[in-house]
Amino acid sequence: MSWTGDPVWLADVLREEGLRVIEHDGWRNRGHGDMRDLRGVVCHHTGGGGASDWETVQNGRPDLPGPLAHLVLEKDGTYRVIAAGVCWHAGRGSWPGWPTNDANYYTIGIEAVSVGNGRDWTAAQLDAYKRGCAAILRRIGRGSGDCVGHWEYSSEGKKDPAGIDMNAFRREVQVLIDRKDAPMSAAEVKQIQDFIKGFCGPIGSDAKDIREQLCGQGSRDSGQFTGWRQLGGKSVVDALADIRNRVLSR
Ligand SMILES: [Zn+2]
Structure with a gap:
């Protein structure tokens, strides 16, 4: 099942995956215009590592207005739902099947709270990261091949999410995507x-x-x-x- 437009179902599909969700006021109307047909998910780290990282993601920086991603993933595995519209998260880059330098309009951005040294991920966070990606990809009718690290997409030298082997990550995401679809034999x-x-x-x-x-x-x-x-x-x-x-x- 593909999807065109704002993913107003984000909080629901995450909850259905058994994840903890905090819906920020006004998230369904937050964004830089409307999403187009959704092609995948871009995984990031915040680079901060603290409990208030979400504020920058929601409100932006002096040089870049928020929202900067649709979701923030806290260290305890809780998702904050920040926005449903376009977010400035992907920048310039490319990935097979995605429009070059234009991924913001076609992808969900997840900013996971981390200092960015690749060593402070928690088990709960990594587990929720994979399950969240799987839930979104299943909803938009895509496979784990469209679950992409920012550093894989970016032509601007991005390094996030640090310390995550994206090939191994995708293998686990695919298992999770398939699991919910498969009835018991x-x-x-x-x-x-x-x-x-x-x-x-x-x-x-x-x-x-x-x-x-x-x-x-x-x-x-x-x-x-x-x-x-x-x-x-x-x-x-x-x-x-x-x-x-x-x-x-x-
Ligand atoms: Zn990033």
Whole structure:
């Protein structure tokens, strides 16, 4: 599904990916005019590294009016949604399939908070970076090949995002793009069914039996959720959720 115009869905698709989102007042109307058909995402680092980096991204600098990117990615993995219109983030450069020197009108810019030495990324931030890119690319019907580091695009000598191997980054983004689209296979469904049969056995009609089966041996009369030793102390629901996560992230 391609998209032409301002990405007014940015906050929604990030939230649907399970990401934390802060919507800044007026973001849907902020920008230097309207976006055209969206071709991809450009990844940046702010170069500041502090909690107020977003202010420059939103308001601009003396030499360049804001907004300077659509999104700011904080160190804890939270996305700030700054703008839906055109942002001055890409500058001059080129990438296959994108109009040369004109990427601002066709790409979403993400500024990730970092001092820019390539060593201060947090695990939460890198995880959210990939998931955010995947969510956007999936929404605009593009693959990870259109997830581009500023230094890869720029003909002006940009170095951001520092310390990120963009080829490895793209491989992981592609896995994330594909994951949400793929229904569970019959084999995966059977794996879960067998798991349930394997340790539950037949569940009796007594509500206390059901409670014990779900919550662990000893739960029946004590009312405590003791978990199952065979499941590493987890309840059935927690164990199933664990399996599901592992199946989906393969
Ligand atoms: Zn940049």
